[in-house]
Amino acid sequence: xxxxxxxxxxxxxxxxxxxxxxxxxxxxxxxxxxxxxxxxxxxxxxxxxxxxxxxxxxxxxxxxxxxxxxxxxxxxxxxxxxxxxxxxxxxxxxxxxxxxxxxxxxxxxxxxxxxxxxxxxxxxxxxxxxxxxxxxxxxxxxxxxxxxxxxxxxxxxxxxxxxxxxxxxxxxxxxxxxxxxxxxxxxxxxxxxxxxxxxxxxxxxxxxxxxxxxxxxxxxxxxxxxxxxxxxxxxxxxxxxxxxxxxxxxx
Numbered sequence: 001x002x003x004x005x006x007x008x009x010x011x012x013x014x015x016x017x018x019x020x021x022x023x024x025x026x027x028x029x030x031x032x033x034x035x036x037x038x039x040x041x042x043x044x045x046x047x048x049x050x051x052x053x054x055x056x057x058x059x060x061x062x063x064x065x066x067x068x069x070x071x072x073x074x075x076x077x078x079x080x081x082x083x084x085x086x087x088x089x090x091x092x093x094x095x096x097x098x099x100x101x102x103x104x105x106x107x108x109x110x111x112x113x114x115x116x117x118x119x120x121x122x123x124x125x126x127x128x129x130x131x132x133x134x135x136x137x138x139x140x141x142x143x144x145x146x147x148x149x150x151x152x153x154x155x156x157x158x159x160x161x162x163x164x165x166x167x168x169x170x171x172x173x174x175x176x177x178x179x180x181x182x183x184x185x186x187x188x189x190x191x192x193x194x195x196x197x198x199x200x201x202x203x204x205x206x207x208x209x210x211x212x213x214x215x216x217x218x219x220x221x222x223x224x225x226x227x228x229x230x231x232x233x234x235x236x237x238x239x240x241x242x243x244x245x246x247x248x249x250x251x
Contacts, residue, residue: 014239014246017235018085021082021235022079022082024232024235025076025078025079025232026075027228028078028228028229029071029075029078031228032067032070033068033072034225035067035221038221039066040065067104074093074100077096078236081236082239093232093236094232094236094237097229098229098233100226100229101230101233104223122207122211126143126155126207129142130154130164133166133173143173143203144175146203147175150207151178152202153172153198153200153201153203156202156204157200157202158194158198159191167189170189171188172188172189172198176198176199177197177198178197181196182197183197184197
């Protein structure tokens with residue numbers, strides 16, 4: 001049993017820790033909202049590109065969305081645990097922060113590492129998508145969206161379409177047409193004529209640049225928020241220890 005004088009001395013420390021932890025929990029809750037928004041943004045803005053790559057590439061956005069949603073809930077729990085002054089709740093909160101730290105670290109690392117694998121994976125899958133293009137399937141629609149939005153044509157260039165079954169029947173897809181030039185269907189059936197009305201740059205290089213840039217942002221935010229959890233773990237553990245050792249009850 002601690003002496004009254006010691007308990008009086010530790011009260012300001014506990015109050016200070018409580019103030020810092022509540023402030024941290026509110027910031028933590030806000031980072032959860034940001035993380036959730038970044039995950040949704042990453043999934044929505046890169047959906048057309050992700051549909052052309054392996055399912056593994058979508059892990060980072062999904063992890064961010066799930067982690068962000070849980071952080072919002074536990075951020076509120078952290079505020080409640082701090083105000084309540086319950087040692088077991090604070091320990092549970094610190095354990096959760098440790099799990100979030102690991103999850104965000106894994107998400108950040110996977111996003112960072114995947115940046116260096118994009119070009120090889122995307123080149124293979126995009127060429128396969130062009131080869132089996134049929135204008136109506138989900139992969140074919142993704143190819144159209146990419147070509148139309150990024151102003152590109154084919155994997156390496158527009159001549160990639162010349163060896164496809166679709167070209168033999170209907171020519172180069174309309175999504176390759178340069179918006180600033182008249183694009184007749186007859187011209188799209190002849191590579192020499194199509195050269196004057198379609199985009200020349202291949203899509204793989206452009207898509208790689210876009211995905212590397214966006215995944216880099218996701219990875220950077222994940223790392224930043226992950227190391228922010230260390231502060232919360234330290235504060236929660238310290239407050240729990242002080243309350244337990246000094247038998248302090250929050251009023």
